[in-house]
Amino acid sequence: MAEKASESSNSISLNTVDGKIFKVSPTIANQMQTIQSLIKAYDSSRVISLPHVNAFHLSKIIEYLEGKSATTVSAVKEFEAQFMKDLSLKQLKGLLIAVGYLKVNELLELMPKTVAKLIENKSVEFLRKFFGIVNDFTPSEEAKIREEIAWAFDGVDED
Amino acid sequence: MENFCYFISWLCKGNLKFIKWKIESKRKPNWVELPRDITRMILKKLRVIDFILEAQYVCCEWRNICKDPLMWCTIKMAYVWISTDRCLCHSWLNKICRYVIDLSSGHLNHIFIYGFGDNNLLEYIVNSSNEIRILGLKYCSIEEKKLNVYEIAKKLPQLNELSVSYCREISKDFLEAIGICCPRITKLILCKWLHKNGEIDEDAFAIAKNMPQLTYLYLYGNKITNVGLLAILDGCPHLKWLHILVCPYLNLKGSLLQRCRQQIKYFHFN
Numbered sequence: 547m548a549e550k551a552s553e554s555s556n557s558i559s560l561n562t563v564d565g566k567i568f569k570v571s572p573t574i575a576n577q578m579q580t581i582q583s584l585i586k587a588y589d590s591s592r593v594i595s596l597p598h599v600n601a602f603h604l605s606k607i608i609e610y611l612e613g614k615s616a617t618t619v620s621a622v623k624e625f626e627a628q629f630m631k632d633l634s635l636k637q638l639k640g641l642l643i644a645v646g647y648l649k650v651n652e653l654l655e656l657m658p659k660t661v662a663k664l665i666e667n668k669s670v671e672f673l674r675k676f677f678g679i680v681n682d683f684t685p686s687e688e689a690k691i692r693e694e695i696a697w698a699f700d701g702v703d704e705d
Numbered sequence: 706m707e708n709f710c711y712f713i714s715w716l717c718k719g720n721l722k723f724i725k726w727k728i729e730s731k732r733k734p735n736w737v738e739l740p741r742d743i744t745r746m747i748l749k750k751l752r753v754i755d756f757i758l759e760a761q762y763v764c765c766e767w768r769n770i771c772k773d774p775l776m777w778c779t780i781k782m783a784y785v786w787i788s789t790d791r792c793l794c795h796s797w798l799n800k801i802c803r804y805v806i807d808l809s810s811g812h813l814n815h816i817f818i819y820g821f822g823d824n825n826l827l828e829y830i831v832n833s834s835n836e837i838r839i840l841g842l843k844y845c846s847i848e849e850k851k852l853n854v855y856e857i858a859k860k861l862p863q864l865n866e867l868s869v870s871y872c873r874e875i876s877k878d879f880l881e882a883i884g885i886c887c888p889r890i891t892k893l894i895l896c897k898w899l900h901k902n903g904e905i906d907e908d909a910f911a912i913a914k915n916m917p918q919l920t921y922l923y924l925y926g927n928k929i930t931n932v933g934l935l936a937i938l939d940g941c942p943h944l945k946w947l948h949i950l951v952c953p954y955l956n957l958k959g960s961l962l963q964r965c966r967q968q969i970k971y972f973h974f975n
Contacts (some may be wrong), residue, residue, distance in 0.1 A: 639739070654746060664749035670762045676738075679764050691762065697800060698758060702796045 558585060566601035567593065569690040579649035596648075602637070603644035610653060630660045645676050723921040745770055753782045755856025757801055777809035784844070795821045802826060806833045814863070817841035824852050831860040840896075841868040842875075849874040858886035867891050870896035870925075877911040884915020891918055891943075898923035905954060909933025913940030930954045931961055938968055948973040 558575045560568045576582045584594050596604070610629055617625045633641065638661065645653040665673055674681060683691075746772055747947065751760060761771040770776060782802055798821040801828050806813060806829060813834040816962050818826070822845040832836065840861065858879075864887040869875050875897075883890060893916065895908065909929045912919070913936035929937075937944070947969045949955065957965070957974055965972050 572913075642743055643739065646740055658743070659750045660748035661747045662752075665747075665760075666755055668755070668759065670759045670951065673760060673763045677763070682764050683762070683768075691768065695757065695804065696818060698797070699805075 556583075558605060561593050561595040562599050562601045563597055564600050566604075568604055568608065570608060571573050571617070573615070574608060577611050577650060577652070578607070579651065581648060598647045599644045603641050604635075606633075606641055607645065607648065607650055607653065611650070626656055630656070697701075710870070717835035719721060722785045742772075745776070749776060752785070753787060753805055754781065754798075754801060755832045757804060772808065773945075774808060774810040774812045775803050778812050779815040780805055780809065780813065780817065782821075799826050800822070803829055807829060809834065811836070813837060815839040817868075818845055821845065822847075824848055827852070827857060831852045831857050832923040835860065836863055837861055838863050838865040838889075839868075840864060840950075841870075842872050843868070843870040843896075846874045847874060849879055854879050854882040855886065861887050861956055863889060866894075868892075868893040868894035869955075870894065871896075871898065877907040880911040881915050882918070884911065888918070890916055892921040893919060895927065896924040897927055899926045899928070899951065899953070904928070906930055906933035909937055917941055919944055923950075924952060925949040925950045927952045930953050931956055934965075935961065938964060944969055946971045950975055960971075 550563075557569045557571055558581070559583065560570060562568070572585075575585065582593060586596070613625055613629065614622060630638075638657070641653075642657050642661070645657060665676060666678070675681070682687075714854040743916075744766070748756060748760060748767065756771060780802070781796065782805075786800065788889075802818070803826070804824070806816075811834050813830070814836045815838060816830055817839070818841065820828075820843065822842065823930050824847060827842070827845075827847060830840075861883070864883070867883060867890060868888075869879070875895075878897075880893075891910065905928045908924075908927055910933060912922070913933070917940055922937070922941070922944060923946075925948075927949075929949070934949070934955060934957075947965065949957075965974070
C-alpha cells in the first residue's frame with residue numbers, strides 16, 4: 547500500500563486541451579522531451595497543461611511508450627507495425643503533429659518512416675493530393691527545374 | 706417534392722463527381738499545417754529517387770528542403786529496378802547519386818550504396834567531401850585493379866566505419882590502404898563470397914597489421930584460419946565486438962576459443 551502511494555505521488559499529471567487529465571510515470575514522461583524540460587522547469591507536483599495535444603493523441607503516445615517497454619526486443623518490429631496499422635490517415639497526421647510537439651524521439655523516427663512508405667513510388671500529383679498541397683511554382687519555374695533533371699528521364703521512357 | 710426532383714436531376718448532370726470529391730476531401734486529412742521540421746523528417750525517410758524525381762516538384766517549400774545540403778549529409782541509395790535494361794538502370798542510378806552528392810555540397814558524411822556504382826562513382830564520392838565518416842558498399846562493381854586504392858583512402862581522413870559487402874574485387878590491398886591512410890577507422894564489416902580468389906589469411910593479416918584501433922569487426926565468408934585470427938587478436942587489442950560467420954577454414958576450439966571469449970566482450974561465431 548505504501549509503495550502504491552509513493553508511486554502515485556511520483557506520477558506526473560498531464561492535462562490535454564480537451565480537459566482530460568492523464569497520470570503517467572516519470573519513465574514515460576521523460577520519454578517526451580518537451581514534458582521532461584517542463585518537469586525540470588516547474589514543480590513536478592503541478593498539473594502540466596498541454597494546449598496542443600488532445601486526449602486521443604496523448605493516449606496513443608502513452609499506449610506506444612508503455613507497449614514498447616513491455617515488448618521484448620525481437621517483437622518490437624511487430625508491435626510497431628501493428629501500432630501504425632491501427633491508425634487512420636487522419637489520426638496519423640494528428641498524432642504526428644502531437645509527437646513533434648512533445649518530441650517523442652522514438653515515434654519521430656518511426657512515424658515519418660511510415661508516412662514515407664505510404665508515398666513511395668508516387669507521382670507529384672499524388673503527393674500534392676495526399677498532402678493537400680497547392681502547386682505554387684509558376685509554369686516557367688516548373689519548366690526550369692524540370693529541365694534541371696531532364697537527364698533523369700532520358701532513355702528511361704524510350705523502351 | 707419538386708425541389709427534390711430538381712436536386713436529383715442536378716445530381717445526374719455530372720455534379721455527382723463534385724459531390725463525391727467533396728466527401729472524399731473531407732475524409733482525407735489536409736497535411737498543410739504540418740510543421741516544417743516534420744515535413745523534413747518525412748522527406749528524409751523517402752527513397753532518394755522518389756525525392757529527386759517527384760517530391761521536389763510538389764511545391765516551393767519541398768524544393769527548398771531538397772536543395773538544403775544538410776538534407777544530404779546521409780545518403781542511402783539502393784538499386785531499384787526501373788527499366789528493362791539493367792545497364793541503363795545502373796547508369797541512371799549513378800547519375801541520380803551524383804546529383805544528390807552535388808546537393809550535399811561537401812557535407813556528406815555517411816553514404817551507403819547498394820546494388821549499383823562503380824570505380825567512377827567511388828572516386829566521385831571521395832572527392833565530394835572530406836568529412837566522410839561512414840562508407841558502405843554492397844554489391845557494387847568496383848574493379849580494384851583499375852583503382853588507385855591509396856588515392857581513394859587518402860581522401861577519407863575521417864573514416865570511422867567501412868562496410869564492404871560482396872564487391873567482387875575488393876582485396877587485401879584495399880584494406881591495407883584504408884588501414885594506413887585512415888587512422889580513425891574503428892569499425893569494419895567485410896562480407897565475401899567464399900569461392901572468390903584470394904589467399905588464405907591475407908585479409909586477416911592486412912587487418913591485423915594496419916588497423917590496430919579496430920573495436921568492431923564483422924567477417925563473413927572469409928578465408929581466415931586460426932593463424933589469421935590469432936594475428937587479429939594480437940594486432941587489434943581494442944576489439945570489443947567480433948563476429949565471424951561462414952569461415953570454414955577456421956577451426957575454433959581449445960585455447961584460441963578461450964582467448965576469444967576472454968579478450969572480446971561480444972564474440973559471435975558460427
